[in-house]
Amino acid sequence: MFGVAVLGFGVVGSGVAEVLSENAEVAEKSAASPLKLKYILDVRDFPGNPFEKLIVRDFAVIENDPEIRVVVETIGGVGVAQEFTRRALSAGKSVVTSNKELVSKFGFELLELAKAKGVNYLFEASVGGGIPILRPITQCLAANKILEVYGILNGTTNHILTAMLKDGASFDDALRDAQTRGYAEQNPSSDIDGTDACRKICILADLAFGRHMNPDWVKTVGIRAVSADDARFASAGGYKIKLLGRAVARDGGKVAAYVAPHLVPGGNLLASVDGVMNAIVVRGNAVGDVMFYGAGAGKLPTASAVVADVIDAVKHDAARKWISWGEGDESMMYDSAALVSRWYARVSAPEGSVKRVFPDAEILGGDTAETGFIVAPQSKKSVEVSLGGFGVLSLFRVID
């Protein structure tokens, strides 16, 4: 029997309790061992809740109970979540988490601690919610040199951008609608400013390229600057606008990584990923492009990934899983501005002026006051030089 403790009884924590209980039969069959949810750590009371009797307030109860072999951390943040993670690993218990902030900032140290203690630190749910992505990268694509990873990593911003392109909504209206539906928080900054996507692309890069990438090193632009005019021009040309996190292997072990809005051509499968869904593309030197798609957030999808990790931790209780990466430093970063791509620009000038500077530009639309257009593949520096004489209202990469 493997005792499991859940830290934090919020959305994900209660989902984990629910999945462990409702899918107990399938989970125990997969784990080849009975799983027992023994404690839930929370400071609040939950009168009448079916899991009420499992609530404890003191982490030491969990830490000192030898029956607890797996601790599920769903507290979030890097404060108490980090402290309890370190204490649990130090006590020889595996830890499973959905905490992308903690993994992206301190994953290297925590994996080293897990290795030293011979236990597992697993975090499939930290990227793409319920979508299987971290394990496929490390196991199924283990024979590949990974060349690039990119994708739609944040459901809130994808919901907002979908509404702007489908319904012609303004950014402010689409954000308010997402808040009303519960997809965006009252303080939506970590979603719409790209922070959440940045943490996720860092974790993907850690696994794909083998060195820890600190989120502070990754240039991150959110979607506040995407306007209804951009949405209209993109739609007119058969493009969608998507916030993508992207990490590209470069020579000498360097990695270019950034988060920014992109125009995505209609023929690219990512263009059809709408609403709160996520999708991640991995490019390997043998397999080519593979894509993983599903619900990137939500109580049960996230819990599905967490409980799969619990099962995996139980199966590998005797033999630690080989998931780890090396230390990183900022010198491993390649300036993403040097990456070549097509570019979409919106400038405060009529089409004629644009055509004089970019005779081959693909004009998406405009009037006497402004023009939206796409230019041939080049670096950011190059396009910025050519745009020097214009009032630039928007400048987004096109992913091809």
Added chain:
Amino acid sequence: MFGVAVLGFGVVGSGVAEVLSENAEVAEKSAASPLKLKYILDVRDFPGNPFEKLIVRDFAVIENDPEIRVVVETIGGVGVAQEFTRRALSAGKSVVTSNKELVSKFGFELLELAKAKGVNYLFEASVGGGIPILRPITQCLAANKILEVYGILNGTTNHILTAMLKDGASFDDALRDAQTRGYAEQNPSSDIDGTDACRKICILADLAFGRHMNPDWVKTVGIRAVSADDARFASAGGYKIKLLGRAVARDGGKVAAYVAPHLVPGGNLLASVDGVMNAIVVRGNAVGDVMFYGAGAGKLPTASAVVADVIDAVKHDAARKWISWGEGDESMMYDSAALVSRWYARVSAPEGSVKRVFPDAEILGGDTAETGFIVAPQSKKSVEVSLGGFGVLSLFRVID
């Protein structure tokens, strides 16, 4: 050091040798152990080939070499491939294969033999080529009750259907073009009659639902009956035509499974999976729908999946991987004709006659001689009764 032998030096076998050699560094790092390709079994000569010196003709050399820990079977079929697989497993060696016919027909027995010998029998490459799908189902979705698995499982037929819908090609012309490009064989029956897709949906069902499903029990219809008129009507309504394999969990542990052409609405992500690409959707009770997309065939993508299994076999050399399913019998099959869905029909009658029988039908097109239309969700039996008075030219399910 782990010795590896490859059986069969055809497309997949030579791809495996190539990936093992070109990506040796990354593969050995993933395996945490050096891998050595020691033998390639083939009856032919390969003068000048870089792997020429590894060619052996006698399987006993491989069988009796204790250094060989993993045997890669890329011979295909259920004859000599089965014999060598049994002998390798019996000799205590793990076996990795891309052989969907062998796994779909004899997977249960071969997994039991592997279990008895404490070794691994792995076959990620047998479904979806390089797409990670079997391991995600068994591991990442281990906390879910799987409700349904379906997808585009055969690249050749998808290439033909894509050409028919995009270019208005006839089935015969599209097939000839696929043969010219090397996507279809001169005897294309196993692709276009659905046999290949049937084997793959059986393997997916084995893993998803835990009992062996014999391909003989699965009603299989290929794409020979898809006409240019069907393609035209589907396109007019914003649909694509896709050959889908599908397995659905029903009450009492039963499974409905079949292979048939479907109309797929444009908003469904599968509609955007064109050409030789494959995509598989898995529906879990916690995670909802997740989709896996990539190259379903081809030398290097398939080799990518094979070598990932080799790495996994090496990592689990001491502890066998828990992949297995139970015995099955035909009584587990649920009659797929009873599954409810929308239906597309093409009948030799004008729109007026159709409207008299199906007043709410969605008319896709037609003339005085024939009409293409879609009717509301119902079982196959029900729609066949209603269509009784018509000359029915085509009848395909719509997947929603």
